[in-house]
Amino acid sequence: MVVWLIVMWLVLLTPAALAGELEVGFGEVDITPELRDDQPVWLAGYYPGRRATAVHDPLFARCVVLRAEGMKLAWVSVDLIGLQYPAVQQIRRRLADFAYVLVASTHNHEGPDVIGIWGETFLHRGVDDAYVDCVIERVVEVVRRAERGLRPARAEYGVAADESLLADLRQPIVKDGVLRVLRFCDPESGQVSGLVVQWNCHPEALGAENTQLTADFPAATVAALSGPHGIPVVYFSGALGGLLAPPDDRITDDEGRPLMTGSFAFAQRYGEAVAQLAREALARAAPIELTPFRVAATRCGVPIANDLYRWARLLGVLRREAYAWNAAERTLGAPLRAVQPGVTSAIETEVACLRLGELLVAALPGEVYPELVYGHPANLPPEVDYPDAPLEPTVTALVPGRKWLLFGLANDEIGYFVPRRQWDVRPPYAYHAAAPQYGEINSCGPETAAVILDALSDCVARVTGAGNEP
Ligand SMILES: [Zn+2]
Numbered sequence: 001m002v003v004w005l006i007v008m009w010l011v012l013l014t015p016a017a018l019a020g021e022l023e024v025g026f027g028e029v030d031i032t033p034e035l036r037d038d039q040p041v042w043l044a045g046y047y048p049g050r051r052a053t054a055v056h057d058p059l060f061a062r063c064v065v066l067r068a069e070g071m072k073l074a075w076v077s078v079d080l081i082g083l084q085y086p087a088v089q090q091i092r093r094r095l096a097d098f099a100y101v102l103v104a105s106t107h108n109h110e111g112p113d114v115i116g117i118w119g120e121t122f123l124h125r126g127v128d129d130a131y132v133d134c135v136i137e138r139v140v141e142v143v144r145r146a147e148r149g150l151r152p153a154r155a156e157y158g159v160a161a162d163e164s165l166l167a168d169l170r171q172p173i174v175k176d177g178v179l180r181v182l183r184f185c186d187p188e189s190g191q192v193s194g195l196v197v198q199w200n201c202h203p204e205a206l207g208a209e210n211t212q213l214t215a216d217f218p219a220a221t222v223a224a225l226s227g228p229h230g231i232p233v234v235y236f237s238g239a240l241g242g243l244l245a246p247p248d249d250r251i252t253d254d255e256g257r258p259l260m261t262g263s264f265a266f267a268q269r270y271g272e273a274v275a276q277l278a279r280e281a282l283a284r285a286a287p288i289e290l291t292p293f294r295v296a297a298t299r300c301g302v303p304i305a306n307d308l309y310r311w312a313r314l315l316g317v318l319r320r321e322a323y324a325w326n327a328a329e330r331t332l333g334a335p336l337r338a339v340q341p342g343v344t345s346a347i348e349t350e351v352a353c354l355r356l357g358e359l360l361v362a363a364l365p366g367e368v369y370p371e372l373v374y375g376h377p378a379n380l381p382p383e384v385d386y387p388d389a390p391l392e393p394t395v396t397a398l399v400p401g402r403k404w405l406l407f408g409l410a411n412d413e414i415g416y417f418v419p420r421r422q423w424d425v426r427p428p429y430a431y432h433a434a435a436p437q438y439g440e441i442n443s444c445g446p447e448t449a450a451v452i453l454d455a456l457s458d459c460v461a462r463v464t465g466a467g468n469e470p
Helices: 002-012 085-093 129-148 217-226 264-283 307-314 448-464
Strands: 023-030 060-068 071-078 100-105 154-161 178-185 192-199 233-237 286-288 293-303 323-326 331-335 345-356 359-363 403-407
Touching: 023 129, 023 192, 060 129, 060 233, 071 129, 071 233, 071 293, 085 100, 085 129, 085 345, 100 233, 100 345, 154 264, 178 264, 178 403, 192 217, 192 264, 192 403, 217 233, 217 264, 233 403, 293 323, 293 448, 323 345, 345 448, 359 448
Parallel strands: 071 100, 192 233, 359 403
Antiparallel strands: 023 060, 060 071, 154 178, 154 286, 178 192, 293 345, 323 331, 345 359
């Protein structure tokens, strides 16, 4: 009798209504800006004044929506240099029925300026606000489309590593050569419903001379993995700070001749090599339980010690709201309408940790140095500015033994998170350098990494805390 009742109960419930059952849906939408004679599109990255001359391949917003127990998550990836937090907040206001909407940028250096500092000159803002409004519109649209396509799914998680696919342009040499992948399949047919890929490299395969709009190498990675059946693929950039870029000595053409960065042939081949690494990760992928969902997100202030950012804001090139910074409590004060002597300004951003069953997802609003993922190198040169600074928590120490993903440039792009012990803007410089290494110039300041990693530490504790274990 009891058995019969249980069978009846199972039959009466639709599959999606079973507790904890996972559903996924995918979508993509074109976000390529229109090229017009009377309205220049300024390409983001490298230096100002790069006007787009043509479209080589379209830019996309790609999305996966996940649902379990009535709770919905959306993860969106956009082929942009770094969509800003205020734009992401606008997207979320229109998707208020979602438990969490994450919008991450691939950090594409061959798409339109959506931050401001790459206009006609250093003095001109490069953003077309109407374009950003259009991106907001289309992201909302693609999330709804993915939601309409929700179907039951089971998931697998895999990793594969190849550090030779990365150059590190800053000392010390620390790379994140681990590619992480989620594969979703229909539980009945086994058919693949879509992939989520996380790799850790600046989309800079085309280099600074290119003037054609392109999604750079991730376009080739997505196309190769998508294949003839058009499997949806959502590509995310992980810890690409510090500074991870495509290598010049690794990629060859059909005849085995080396290809160098700065050409579409290189971008294509490099993207395919990343796809091949993803296939290795998929070959090793094992089932993973992705329910239930838990979300911890923290809005946090980041003080601005970077004079270039302050000047850019004064000039109207950066239009981000600024607040007075309360250093003792690490909190934001009143909005700052103008520069006030003696008052440190700060911006608001967000750090999050999502827990999906056995998986943790760290969402960090900028460019993470791999040292902040895997651990701080010992014996840094004594010439750095803060040789005895406290060490920030690291991602792997926060998520021991777990399966995880890291989405960089998530919900914001506030620049590099430089470990404070590597901060080096005052002479003499470490590594016998004649000038500061690249990094600090595109960072809010030496406190950023601590603020962000401490916030992540809080979020991880909230989703994994006592009583929450599976
Ligand atoms: Zn960068």
